[in-house]
Amino acid sequence: xxxxxxxxxxxxxxxxxxxxxxxxxxxxxxxxxxxxxxxxxxxxxxxxxxxxxxxxxxxxxxxxxxxxxxxxxxxxxxxxxxxxxxxxxxxxxxxxxxxxxxxxxxxxxxxxxxxxxxxxxxxxxxxxxxxxxxxxxxxxxxxxxxxxxxxxxxxxxxxxxxxxxxxxxxxxxxxxxxxxxxxxxxxxxxxxxxxxxxxxxxxxxxxxxxxxxxxxxxxxxxxxxxxxxxxxxxxxxxxxxxxxxxxxxxxxxxxxxxxxxxxxxxxxxxxxxxxxxxxxxxxxxxxxxxxxxxxxxxxxxxxxxxxxxxxxxxxxxxxxxxxxxxxxxxxxxxxxxxxxxxxxxxxxxxxxxxxxxxxxxxxxxxxxxxxxxxxxxxxxxxxxxxxxxxxxxxxxxxxxxxxxxxxxxxxxxx
Numbered sequence: 001x002x003x004x005x006x007x008x009x010x011x012x013x014x015x016x017x018x019x020x021x022x023x024x025x026x027x028x029x030x031x032x033x034x035x036x037x038x039x040x041x042x043x044x045x046x047x048x049x050x051x052x053x054x055x056x057x058x059x060x061x062x063x064x065x066x067x068x069x070x071x072x073x074x075x076x077x078x079x080x081x082x083x084x085x086x087x088x089x090x091x092x093x094x095x096x097x098x099x100x101x102x103x104x105x106x107x108x109x110x111x112x113x114x115x116x117x118x119x120x121x122x123x124x125x126x127x128x129x130x131x132x133x134x135x136x137x138x139x140x141x142x143x144x145x146x147x148x149x150x151x152x153x154x155x156x157x158x159x160x161x162x163x164x165x166x167x168x169x170x171x172x173x174x175x176x177x178x179x180x181x182x183x184x185x186x187x188x189x190x191x192x193x194x195x196x197x198x199x200x201x202x203x204x205x206x207x208x209x210x211x212x213x214x215x216x217x218x219x220x221x222x223x224x225x226x227x228x229x230x231x232x233x234x235x236x237x238x239x240x241x242x243x244x245x246x247x248x249x250x251x252x253x254x255x256x257x258x259x260x261x262x263x264x265x266x267x268x269x270x271x272x273x274x275x276x277x278x279x280x281x282x283x284x285x286x287x288x289x290x291x292x293x294x295x296x297x298x299x300x301x302x303x304x305x306x307x308x309x310x311x312x313x314x315x316x317x318x319x320x321x322x323x324x325x326x327x328x329x330x331x332x333x334x335x336x337x338x339x340x341x342x343x344x345x346x347x348x349x350x351x352x353x354x355x356x357x358x359x360x361x362x363x364x365x366x367x368x369x370x371x372x373x374x375x376x377x378x379x380x381x382x383x384x385x386x387x388x389x390x391x392x393x394x395x396x397x398x399x400x401x402x403x404x405x406x407x408x409x410x411x412x413x414x
Contacts, residue, residue, distance in 0.1 A: 028148050032383035036367070040377035051404035052377040053392040056193060056342065057261040060314075063307045066258060066299050073295035083288045086279040087114025087267070091298045095267050098301040099250075102225060103236035105269075113275050113282060114289050114297075118223050118253040118266035119145055124278040125219050125249045125268055126153040134184035136219075139170040140385035141344065143193045143221070147385070155184070159385050164335050164346065168195035169203065172210045185217035188237055191224040194384045194391040195344040196319075196337020198232040201240060208241030218244060221251040223266075224340040226308045229316050232338040246271050256340075257308045258300040265289060265297040315341050318394040318401055325405035326392070330412045341395045344381075348388040350412065363388055374411040376404050 019026075033054060040052040061067075073079045086092065092109040100106045115121040122145060130136060132154035138146055140159045147157040158178055162168045175186070188207060190199040199207070211218050218237055225234045238248045253266030268278060288294075319336075322343050326334040331349035353360055356373040360366050367380040367390060381389030394401060 024152060024154075027151060032144055033379050036371070036377050036379055039371065043371075043375065048375055050371075050375045050377060051396075051400050051407065053394070053396070053404060054377040054379055055395075056393050057395060058256065058259040058311060058341070059395050059397065060259040060311055062259050062263070062296075063300075065303065066260070066296050069299035070292050070296040073292050079291035079295065081291075083291050083294070085283040085288050086275070087112065087289065088291070088294045088298065091294050091301075094298055094301045095252075095269075099252075099269060103222070103234070104239045105236050105245075105250075107269055108272070110272050111269055111275050113268045113279050114294060115253075115266045115268055115282070116286055116289050117264040118221070118251050118255060120282075120286075121251045121253070121266045121268040122146065122219070122221070123149050123152070124281060125251065125270075126150055126155065127281060128274055128278045129217055129249070130155040130184060133182060135180060135182045136184060137175065137178055137186045137216075138385070139187065139189075141168060141192070141194050141381065141389070142187065142385055143189070144383045146187055156182075158183070161386070167335065168192065168197040168344065169199055170207070172206050175207070175210055179214060179216075183214070183216055185219055186211055187219050187221070189221045191228060191232075191234065191339025193224065193340050194342050194379070194381075194386075194389075196340045196342050198228055198234070198339040201233060201235045204235045204237050205240040208237045208244055211237075211247070212241055212243050215247070218248040219251065220248060223252055223256050225252070226257050226305065227312060227315060227341060228339045229312075229319060230336070230338050234339070249274065254297045254300045257305075259307070259311065260293075260296070260300065263293040263296055265293045315394065318396075318398060319343070321398060322392060322394045322401050322405070325402065325409075329405065329409045332408075332412070341393060343392045343394060344386075345390045345392060346388060347390050351388075355411070363390055366390065370408060370411065374407045376407050 037055040040050050043050045092112040095112045096107050096109050126149045130153040134155045135158045136150045136155045138157045138159050140161050150157045160174050160178055220237050228234050238244045250269040254260040323334050323336050326332055326345050332345050332347050334343050334345040347363055350360055356369040364380040364382045367378050370376045379391040381387050
């Protein structure tokens with residue numbers, strides 16, 4: 001029997017007692033950050049003046065020498081064909097060298113898998129080590145994609161809430177209280193998206209020692225490693241606790257450091273047996289990452305860090321600007337982030353007010369009203385497991401930051 005996808009087909013599926021979609025995929029939520037960014041871009045395309053604090057990507061162009069490497073690669077016929085699934089050998093080695101340079105962690109090229117962006121690296125990490133029913137500890141606020149990929153792997157996200165009182169950082173006491181015989185892994189992210197929190201070296205070591213003591217895997221997302229401010233220090237957890245090397249998977253990529261979000265090149269680093277298994281999965285999911293972006297990434301990671309240094313200066317200025325402006329807005333407050341390029345504003349004092357004809361009872365409703373009425377896009381805390389907050393990306397110009405916060409201040413002032 002052939003059942004088409006035309007109108008009425010769902011009724012046929014239902015009559016047969018068959019679900020049209022798999023339960024696992026049907027349970028996946030849309031990325032709120034991408035949905036808001038898409039709506040903001042649609043409004044802009046329709047001629048509306050929209051200030052978007054939504055998308056988490058640098059507003060700088062990719063450095064010219066990286067673009068030129070891609071142009072040269074596109075002309076070389078060697079790049080017009082399949083290449084090794086785990087990544088170009090020279091790029092895998094360059095990533096290993098870069099990891100040693102930037103975090104002091106020495107790995108072999110065989111421990112590196114090149115992926116289609118950091119998001120696919122997270123997907124491979126979850127799918128490779130998480131079994132059905134395994135619990136994965138997820139400090140909140142967290143990047144919106146983490147719990148969805150844990151669930152897709154058959155795991156159970158265990159969310160642990162943090163707030164301003166701890167600078168949005170988890171404690172070992174919280175971790176121990178959440179540990180069960182089914183705890184398999186911990187997501188550890190510093191600097192953090194969405195809060196900008198950065199763990200101190202001692203805090204990193206304490207978390208690492210706890211994981212080591214209890215045989216818990218660490219999935220460490222280090223994508224914002226070079227974006228730290230106010231004397232904060234990025235420390236890789238496996239450098240702080242070298243004994244974790246056999247049970248740590250590191251997520252990274254060129255997106256944030258080199259303003260290459262659209263190039264889609266990331267990587268997964270871990271024990272050789274895990275990386276080999278992940279590469280097997282990768283071979284059936286997508287095969288090799290496009291060769292042209294790989295060549296561009298090779299130029300990026302083989303070069304110096306002057307480009308990110310220039311971006312960091314601009315981000316630092318914008319960071320101080322946006323925090324000061326948020327704290328001037330009625331019923332909003334924000335602690336100073338020390339990493340990444342996000343400000344995480346507490347908006348709970350807005351709840352109960354009527355704005356744009358709607359009584360606001362959540363940060364999700366507030367974000368919707370701000371976009372509809374003030375034409376300012378933010379991301380609600382619900383996307384990050386932290387209701388009551390709005391995330392502001394400050395990867396946009398000083399003028400847009402000022403204009404956007406002025407619109408919000410005027411709207412909330414009534």
